[in-house]
Amino acid sequence: MIKFPGTNCDLDVVWVLRRVSKLEASSVWFTDFRVGPWDAVVIPGGFSYGDWLRAGAIAARSKVLDEIREGIRNGLPVLGICNGFQILTEAEVLPGTLLQNNSCRFICRWVKVRFYNPRGPWLKLVPEGLTTDMPIAHGEGRYYIEGEAVVSGKPLIKYVGNPNGSAYDIAGIASDDGIVLGLMPHPERAAESELVPRGRSCGGLHIWLSIGESLRVGW
């Protein structure tokens, strides 16, 4: 986990990686981060630099992102959750931009999502078309992209019931090979049944089980 000033969800992700994925995981302060010792990297949610200027804009200009780009070239799996996704798009590691929600308000609620073209380490155990639930909590989650061509064919996570006006209902997107995945919903909040509201399913579980298996036996 890379922790920037303002990152909030690092310990949540550490917990889930240890408990659910059964992997060793740590939160690393951004100035101390080097790709070297790690098999995968997560940029967790929160409000890096207060979301000031634009969400993720300041963190994206950090040298950490150069390390990450280098890592990705060498096949390092990278997951960006919520603010992490915003940082990855601001750093142009993933295509698109996250803008203010249509309603102009912060929204915290559970949503239904569907997975398309699942590929790569983070989605290895996800069946095509899996429909499940995860919570969102964001003010700038409206995904924007010029033209569908850029996104078609890539692994995608779409909202069933678009909560914020995202283009093509996109809640998350990965690189062609699936090595880099970014999504606005929080899978770490949907990985344990005691946190899942009645009538919803444990949507984040699949991602954590996937990375656990992928790092152990490949993808």
Added chain:
Amino acid sequence: MYVVEVVITNKRSVRDPEGETIHKELISRRGYANVKDVRSGKYLEFLVDSQTPEEALNYVRDICHKLRIYNPVVHDIKVRLSA
């Protein structure tokens, strides 16, 4: 038709953490030492049907005050005609 620009910033005596953070964490950290200060604000553009530019400006000023588009306790506003 006149285009009236409204720029809302925090008063000088009130903190501007967004401006401060952009200055300290982004601009200064990257070595652009000639930038001495950064202030953040909100920008709005009004398209106003009016006879004269003064009327348009006053109209917008009045709206901003009555509808609390800015909070006079905390904010300064510049209301100006678009160039």
Added chain:
Amino acid sequence: MPLSNDELVEIHGILGREPTKAELNMFEAQWSEHCSYKSSRYYLKLLPSDGEDVIIGPGRDAPAVKIFNNYAVVFKIESHNHPSAVDPYNGAATGVGGIVRDILTLGARPIALLDMLFLGDPTDQHANWLIKNVVRGISDYGNRIGVPVVSGMTWFDKAYNRYPLVNVACVGIVEISKLVNKVPEANDLIVIIGNTTGRDGLLGSSFASKPLDSSEDYLNNISAVQVGNPLIEKLIIDFIVDITGLGVVKYIKDLGGGGLATAVSELTADYGLGATIVLDNLHLREHDLRPEEILVSESQERMLLVVSRDDLKVVQELLEKYGIQYSVVGSLDRSGVIKVYYRGDLIAEVPAKALAKPRIRLRDAVVPKHFNELNVEVRITDIPEVKDLRKLMLKMLRSPNIASKEWIYSQYDYEVGIRTVVKPGYGDAAVLRLIEVGDGLGIAVKGDGNPRYTYINPFRGAANAVAECYRNLVSVGSKPIAIVDEVNAGNPEKPDHYWYFTEMVKGISWMAQELKLPVVGGKVSFYNEDLSTYSPVKPVATIVGVGTIANIKNVVTFDLKEDDDLILIVGTTYPELGATEFLHVYLGLELGEVPLPRPSSELRNAGFISELVRLGYVKAVHDVDVGGVAVAIAEMCIKGLKGVVVDLSKIPNRGCSRYEELLFSETQARYLVEVGSEVLDSVVDLARKYGVDVGVIGRVVGNELVISYDGHILTKLKVDELVNVYENSLNELMS
């Protein structure tokens, strides 16, 4: 200057000379009502604050109560009423900042926030603006610091149209062995960390300690507007959690009301020490600040650390890692005197204890003239029969006080921290799992207050607020362990405003004592007045309570779970329509005798409910409060998406003669529970053992709420319709 003439004379006496400008500022800040509690200390001694689990009681910036496995819960409540009336966004935001820092002073990790808001009528333009911005302020700040707002309450009343009450509470946890609670000693260093000190917030406490004068004064009150920086706050949280683990800081204080002056004076007075402060060392935002301004500035996100000289280096390294600014401004000594230097000059020299605790001001309290007019007995014979019960039920569910607050809480990230097991809207209290303390362990937290009750009868209203908080904690299956209180009252210099304060404190003390709930901390907010009418905005006592949960799996929410289950009411119902939501919605009246507080029934019924939960007999539990049985049963249907048939004649009661009393009375100490029919006999037996009145009043069936009396159907409402009205009402009012 808010300092009175006799206070000025007294200061002259303490110093033996005229005070310097700096000293005057220090006294004005410290002796303001907000910081010194001079008008309230006398009565606050009534509050029972001890208990065997209370590790740190009132006196520090926050209390600590033992929970499980050598962990303690640290929680506190605060109000930010004045600033929110002037600048609702920043006022509410900085309220969150301040309360979180209080929790940090013991080294606790903040894990939850609660907001108890008393707002105006959403259809009034100004009130609507205040509401939107208060919520946005809490949302933007709380979300950025990564502490979930998990629970709260909101009350709408036009009395608050121009002046909201914003009460915020924070809950944190810490390992008892790591509590930052060492004794500061002579030679220790005073380190100020966090935001730079600036001109903002100058004399904010003295601002909060007098009535807002007029609208022009709003603009002149500019220096009292404080803007928060949640990024710095988040860094401070991370730093303090780390430093607590290392054990290298002896003592922490928040720089809140009165800024540096108050923090140093309280620290030195509490330990019989003195201090030497060199103001030049303090990291500043503006370099043209006068020293007397620096001393009392209330710039946000600043804290004071007491560090031994040996440990300074470790502390500095961690501060530098997080990029938190700091300055070593002075040291402690045994002199008992605070000496402040600036540019080599001694600008203040004040005895610490005399500064920290001004003389108690005994104020007069007089029963307000309207008391008798409001406290009339409401008899059912005075109330016209409800001809259209359906319409009334829908009107009640639409009422902003009852309707779903989803518009508000969906703006708060209530999931961050992955602890929130019972989320807003589904339980009588929020439930958090304590993953760091142990598997299956948890706490419940809730905040309550009813200004309709406290305005009519502050003693009863405050006592009932304690009882309601207690019931809510019990409903979800927790064991209530402690509470904190916030008393919001008017101008203490006016005897008929001050009376409200004294009565509320007495009410809280009495009920807390009866329920054996230690009041481990609290705050008093005075001078809450509507400036256009000079009447106090409805005074209210807000209670925030914490309960422990030994097994998260037993937690109960109030949504109905299964068809064919039975609905039972626990507790006796009396004809108590005074001060009810029913009276307000049906007849537009807010008067009558406030429902009688019933401490022994509370204890008995709570014991029974807790046992039912422990045995796994109940599938849903809902406390009965505002709106009576009508609202409670409707909410259970709405959240469970299930219908119910209810027979009001089965409600155990004494003295009720018409169905309206059974349906809408707000008698205390009652609960509705859902049980499977297979456990009914056991439940009834248990009730007998506990000496508790229960009645089987209904059954879960179909998709309508059917209200009947002895076989005669009074009304039927489709659950879908109830959901529609309840869930959308506030959304519609706010857009």
